Amino acid sequence: MRRVPTAVLISGRGSNMAALLAAAADPAYPAEIVLVLSNRADAAGLAHAAARGVPTAIVESRPFGRDREGFERAIDAELARHGVELLALAGFMRVLTEGFCTRWRDRLVNIHPSLLPAFRGLDTHARALAAGVRLHGCTVHLVRPGVDEGPILAQAAVPVLAEDTEASLAARVLEQEHRLYPAALGWLAGGLVRIEGDIARIAAPGAAGALANPLPGPAPLSTTPAER
Numbered sequence: 001m002r003r004v005p006t007a008v009l010i011s012g013r014g015s016n017m018a019a020l021l022a023a024a025a026d027p028a029y030p031a032e033i034v035l036v037l038s039n040r041a042d043a044a045g046l047a048h049a050a051a052r053g054v055p056t057a058i059v060e061s062r063p064f065g066r067d068r069e070g071f072e073r074a075i076d077a078e079l080a081r082h083g084v085e086l087l088a089l090a091g092f093m094r095v096l097t098e099g100f101c102t103r104w105r106d107r108l109v110n111i112h113p114s115l116l117p118a119f120r121g122l123d124t125h126a127r128a129l130a131a132g133v134r135l136h137g138c139t140v141h142l143v144r145p146g147v148d149e150g151p152i153l154a155q156a157a158v159p160v161l162a163e164d165t166e167a168s169l170a171a172r173v174l175e176q177e178h179r180l181y182p183a184a185l186g187w188l189a190g191g192l193v194r195i196e197g198d199i200a201r202i203a204a205p206g207a208a209g210a211l212a213n214p215l216p217g218p219a220p221l222s223t224t225p226a227e228r
């Protein structure tokens with residue numbers, strides 16, 4: 001089986017990157033991570049990747065100022081050097097230009113910590129709490145030029161609990177991110193994704209359903225008053 005040479009783009013912690021590296025450590029996984037690229041030299045994920053023998057590169061965005069195309073040309077040069085064919089954004093905190101998104105169309109995926117199309121952008125967990133939603137989660141999607149837009153490959157839902165803080169909700173979602181991203185990237189690399197307009201169809205068993213955490217506690221729609 002030919003594995004698709006894939007780069008993971010990060011800006012920080014890199015826990016999703018680590019989940020992808022762990023999945024790709026299996027030679028049967030259809031994507032091979034050939035490069036971890038960061039726009040920040042202090043991204044913690046870089047050391048984790050290097051410790052696992054994965055090549056790393058740093059392309060700082062700061063020297064390019066507002067020249068986003070120049071920054072992306074420098075990224076593209078690194079990707080070409082490593083023969084990259086598929087790109088996974090994992091906490092990469094730069095908005096990509098339309099040109100870049102078009103060049104990598106249907107070969108560029110992102111993970112976003114909300115159930116899109118709800119809560120595009122930043123601070124998703126705080127905004128979910130402020131909105132009082134009962135379900136929250138994460139989405140893996142193909143990237144289109146609009147921020148956090150593009151065909152959805154997979155979603156995982158988690159309950160929002162009355163006592164949740166931003167941190168506790170983020171941790172619950174993150175656990176699901178680490179399950180979801182390797183699965184979705186594997187479908188894409190394995191040729192199981194067919195794009196029909198704005199919809200991604202997945203030809204993998206079980207892929208049609210979202211992942212959902214079991215709800216803790218009593219039946220969620222019980223009419224019995226809670227004990228005081």
Ligand code: GRF
Nearest residue numbers: 013014015016091111112113
């Ligand atoms: C994750 O919550 C991801 O959904 C978002 O940025 C965060 C990155 O975390 N895009 P990590 O660097 O993967 O730990």
